[in-house]
Amino acid sequence: MTYGLSNFVNHGRVVGLGLLTAAAIAVSAAAAEYPDKDIKMIIPFGAGGGSDTLARTIAGVIEEMKLIPVKILPENRTGGSGAVGYSVVAKEKGDPYHLATVSVSFFTTPLLGGSPVSYKDFTPLAAIAQSPYIMVVPTSSEYQKLDDLKKTPRFTTGTTGVVSDAALLAKMTSNALGIQIDSVPFDGEGEVMAALLGGHVNVGFLNPSEAMAQMKAGKLRPLAITSAERSPAFPDIPTFKELGYGEILHTQLRGLVMPADVPPEVVTYWEGILQKVATSEQWKKQYIDRFHDIPDYVDAEGFKQVLERTNARYETMMKELGIIK
Amino acid sequence: METLALLWDGILAATDPAIFACTILGAVVGLLIGALPGLGPTAGVAIMLPVAAGFGGVAAIACLGGVYYGSMFGGAITSILLGIPGDAPSVMTVIDGYPMAQKGEAGRALGTSVFASFVGGLLGIAGLVALSVPVSRYALAFGPTEMTAMMCFALSLLSVLGGRNAFKGFVALALGLWLGMVGLDPISALPRYTGGSMNLFDGLDFSIVAVGLFGLTAIFTSLEANVDKPVAKYTFASLLPRMSDAVQTRWQLLQGSVLGFFVGVLPGVGASAATMLSYALAKRLSPTPEKYGTGIVEGVAAPEAANNSASYGAMIPLFTLGIPGSATTAVMMGGLIMIGLQPGPLLFTENPQFVWSVFGSFAIGNLALVFLTLLLTPLLAAALFVPTAYLYPIVIAIVVYGVFAIDNSTFNVMLTILAGGAGIILARLDYPAVPLILGLVLGPLLERNIRRTLIQSQGDLLVFIERPIALGLFIATVLVLSIPLFLKLTGRKKIAADEAEV
Amino acid sequence: MSVQRLDLLVAALLIIFGLWLIYTGIGYGLMQGTTPGAGLFPIIIGSSIALLSAINLYRALGGVEKLGPGISGREAAKAGVVIAALLIAVWLTPYLGMMIATMLAMAAIGLALRTEPGPVFFVKLAAVSVITPIILLLLFQNLLGVPTPRGLLGF
Structure with a gap:
């Protein structure tokens, strides 16, 4: 439970050096046998929406395939166009027991000044599908x-x-x-x-x-x-690239993030899990076939680059529109 | 006739014990969630979604549908008994329902609301099965331009709900319009009046303000009432519904159902606006408009019929076009996808049996709810016998939990309490609460659609009169505003609230 | 304060509020290209509030406006206690948890509204104040899946 005492200490204003070191040791010790307790998956949007379905399907597939020894507990924390839910995750800095999925608001709400946390406050894990337009x-x-x-x-x-x-x-x-x-x-x-x-x-x-x-x-x-290659679900629709507009390339990656500063071992651990999910029959049946996305696995590094690029695109657009300076 | 046969088959299919059980489960949950202040159909359907999806097939959607229309039945309960709107579409029920309960006619009011909900539901289902295809075409004809005209027409009808002092009525309306602007402006992407707080970024939830302004204010201003007004005034007989009321309110029921249905179909408008229009129309057409607001059955029947038929109207774009026109139907669409169906224009042709069985379950659920609520009515109305020193703490606790659950936010609870406090001052100074709520609901629709229209037309204002539907609605607006004035000038008829002494 | 005085005060405050809306509206921008910007509607609304409130102020000064009886001292005190109890409960929620904060608020409100004499009242009120939040917690948290805030003690 995040309401426990240790958490309270972590976020107290007065944190002694000793406590910090103690926490650091605790984290690295935990990583050795990670994960040893249930993981919270925060969904910053309401039940029944796109983000909700995505998060719950991923959690469901991981559970069905018994990929991790603990449970994933999805929890909807709505409000502030995603800012509330994403803040909940981001403030658990270094805690590898909080997950979230990426959405458009993940970028736009912080850029619009509606959220205290931005994509920089998260550790990208991996992406398991891409959704073209x-x-x-x-x-x-x-x-x-x-x-x-x-x-x-x-x-x-x-x-x-x-x-x-x-x-x-x-x-x-x-x-x-x-x-x-x-x-x-x-x-x-x-x-x-x-x-x-x-x-x-x-x-x-x-x-x-x-x-x-x-x-x-x-x-x-x-x-x-808008994908780089034709989508298996729509073999007859040409890509912009084929039609001679290679610069129009933009898809939404369906991926998971954790709070900033989680240990690299944890990222590697999740890359392994998510790769298995991305190639699984369950994922294909429960998500890809239902939403007609393109199956694709992107590792942490690649996912990070996409996040940065997407954020830059939004930022440029907002500047062009005069929404932000 | 073929439609009737299909519906009959659907009803028979829906009597399957498993489907029937899920329908009733949904209806009961909806009744409960509707009755809890703050939580409405959207929250209810979202909460039941994971459970219902597990039932699969017809049962899943029958259950979600049950939650939807069940909450329309349930919303009236707290509105009438305590003056606290159980959900957004039952705000208008407070206006006459609560005074009736205070007069000792809680049972009559509840009975009327049940009957009105049933009739509204029945006509709504009839519309859903018989007219869905032409009606969905009509819904698509409403773009931003038409919606703007529609909102102007709505506001002209609603001007009748002003209160004693017209100036204060308009101030209240303007305050409501301002509250509707709080949050991220969706057209310019500029946060307005949020004070930098992310709690206000999404805007003010209508229920938060309504529960505070109607419910808590009603409690706060009646803290002393019980001292000189003994509870023994109520008799058991007054807790029973009366059949004659159903006959007496037949026209309001019919108007409300038809209006609610057609307003409910429009994407993005919703049941709350439908109830407001229905109430205003009933008052406009009444020979004795001054009685509205004092506790009459007509004032309960009109909005309650409208919100139920609106819920079926709202399902038309979902089932015929695969377009969710409201937050609640968007969640229901999630349900359709989760059970492996693709909502879209082909749903009807590809899965006719599924669709008709779901519609059949609506008919069954609607009927079942009548019996459920009628049985509960005396029991619920008896809550008024509880002394306020116990009743009010309980009610306030329910409000606190209910409002919290809207967005899992204590900030919203704080807002509701403050709205309740502000409501005391407004009530004492004769600033009416109803226009404020109207402004909050209709303001965003009006502002956004005007701006959408002008983005499309690149600032050309002529589009508002170039499009036939919009032009027709604007002409109707002018007529609604000028006819009473004309009648008054020629001394033929008096219209309440338009005649504020200046 | 008499109700007439309050009416004057509120009308005056609303004029200032309307002017402030106009000011903020100008800041948000009147136009955005060829379409109305985020500030146009605040300006219209602000002007209406200021103008109409000026009329109300004039009416209040002239004594045209007839208002009902004001708030009695007792009633104001009761409403004040209820609102204060609620706000304190909300403020205490992060520390005590929603259930206990609600229990305390209920007890405080019940005491403020007390009409019947005798000790039985206290027993009944205590029972109501303890049982209701527990039922609500079970209903909202366990049945509806709402994550209600817990206090430092874990519930």
């Missing part, structure tokens, strides 16, 4: 392929919040194609989809699982996908 237009529109868009100078797209992957991609596509795609911020993915199907915005950048159902029903037409 699919650029779509309603089937009723005249645009059959990506380059057709060049015929029209201006479009609108819907995004969830001002700073999101959809907004980022709209900007990248605008620059690459020499057109203008303005982002209209909505309050949820459902509203974005309704605006798109109702013809209130003209193009969309959607998650694979959202796009799949509408494409199957013939309501939306895919133009391109």
Whole structure:
């Protein structure tokens, strides 16, 4: 339990040098037989949402495959656009018994000044899938392929919040194609989809699982996908790269982080676990096939680079929009 | 007729003991969560999601649906008995329900709410099964422009809810609109009025303010009431529902159900706005509008019918298009995915049996809830016999836990207490609480949709009258505002609240 | 303070509040390109509050506004005790845990609202104050899965 006394000492304002050394010894001793107690997985968003499903599925698969000797206990800590939950994890500095998944708000809320902690306060462990975005237009529109868009100078797209992957991609596509795609911020993915199907915005950048159902029903037409290679779930959708826009490459990595300064042995330990998860049949069945993501394992170092790159992209975009200085 | 046959098959399928048990479980949990102040359908469905997903198939969604409409039944209970809105969509029920309970007619009020919920549910289900396809097309026609017009129309209808002094009513409305701005502005990504606190970053949850301003204020201002008002005033007979009320309120039930259904369908609007419109419409159309707010059954029937039918309306975009139009349906969509279904336009054609069985379970659950709540009514109403020195501490404790559970935050509990305290001053000085709550609900919808529209049109204001639906709604707005004025000027009819002495 | 005085005071404060909203609105930015910025609506709302409150202030000064009876001293004291008890309980929650803090608040509120004489009251109140939070804890924590705050003692 994090409410225990040791925790209280760790975060007291007066921490003597002796206590610090004692804590350091305790941590390294713990690492030898890590993990020896249950691990908390903090979900900074509500039950039933994308982050919640992802976190619980990962925890479920690890448990099912009996990969670790202890339990993973998922806990929803909502509020502050993710800031509350991520702060809970980040303040357990060096404690390898707190896990969290990465989301868009993981980057954007701190950049917007809404959170005391940023991606720098976490240790990346590994990523186990990537979720590309699919650029779509309603089937009723005249645009059959990506380059057709060049015929029209201006479009609108819907995004969830001002700073999101959809907004980022709209900007990248605008620059690459020499057109203008303005982002209209909505309050949820459902509203974005309704605006798109109702013809209130003209193009969309959607998650694979959202796009799949509408494409199957013939309501939306895919133009391109943002991954480096074609997605196994959508073999017919060309990548931006194939179409000659190699600079439009942006996917969301589904990965796990721990608080900053966890011992390197712990990171190696989790890399091993997550690699097994990423290649497992259970993960494929319970997540990849359901959400149509691209199976992919990225180790801690690679994941860290992606986190930095993603953060830099958001930061640049916000500066361009004049949201931050 | 084919639809009826399909629904009948669905109902038969839903009588399967396992599905029936899960439906009832969901309904009872919903009833309980709805009755707990603060927690509403979204929290309820989210809490039951992991459990329900374990049931799999029809049973899972029947259970989640049960939680959804069950909480619409349950929300009225505390609203009526204690003046504390059990969840957001039952705020309007407080306005007439609580005065009825104070008059010793708690049973009548509860009975009316149950009956209204049932009728609203029944008509909502009918709409869901018969009209879902055309109605989903209508929902898609509402973009930011139409939504802006809709909100203007709503505010024009709601101006009737002002209170005695119109100036103070508008100040309260403006304060509510301001409270709606607190948090991260979703259009410019600028945090407004958060004081740098991440607790306010997501904005103020409507329930937090409503529970404080209605519930705690009602408690805080009646601390002395029991001294000179003996509890023995209530008799057991007054705790029983009356059948005649159902007949008396038939028009409010019908209006409320139809309005609630169509407002509920619109993505992002929600059941709370539906109840407000329904109440305002009932008051507008009433020959005796001055009686609203004093504790009449019509004032309970209108919003309660609306919130139940709105919950079915909200499910239409989910089932026909795969679009979650509200927070609650977004969680239900999570449930569909978890049991291995792909919500989308093909759900109906690919899994007709599943969809119809779920709808069948709604019909069964709705009926079951009537019996459950009617049996509970005298029992619950008897809570009023408990002396306040015991009752109020218990109620306040429930409020504290309920509000905490919204976001697991003691900060929210603090806000609720402060809202309750501020409510005392507002109440004494005749600043009405209802417009403030309306502003909080409708303000963000209005502001965001105006700005969305102008992003789309690049600042061109003409779009508001170029689109037919928007134009129609604006004309209706002007009519609603000008007709009473015209009637008053020609001395034909008096409209309450519009005639504040200046 | 008489209710008329309070009315004056609140109207005056609301004028200042409205002006402050206008000020903050200007800071947030009136326009954002061709669309209204984050500050436009605060400015509109702030102006309305200031203007309408000025009218209310005028009415209050002129004695046009008829208000109900003010708050009696006893009632204000009771409401004050209840609110204070609640705020103290919230403040104590991180130390005592939500269950015990709620128990104390309930007891304090019950004592403030006491109407019946005799020692039986204390027994009943104590029972209610102890049992309710325990039931709530079981309901919220164990059934609904809400992580309620625990105190330093672990519950």
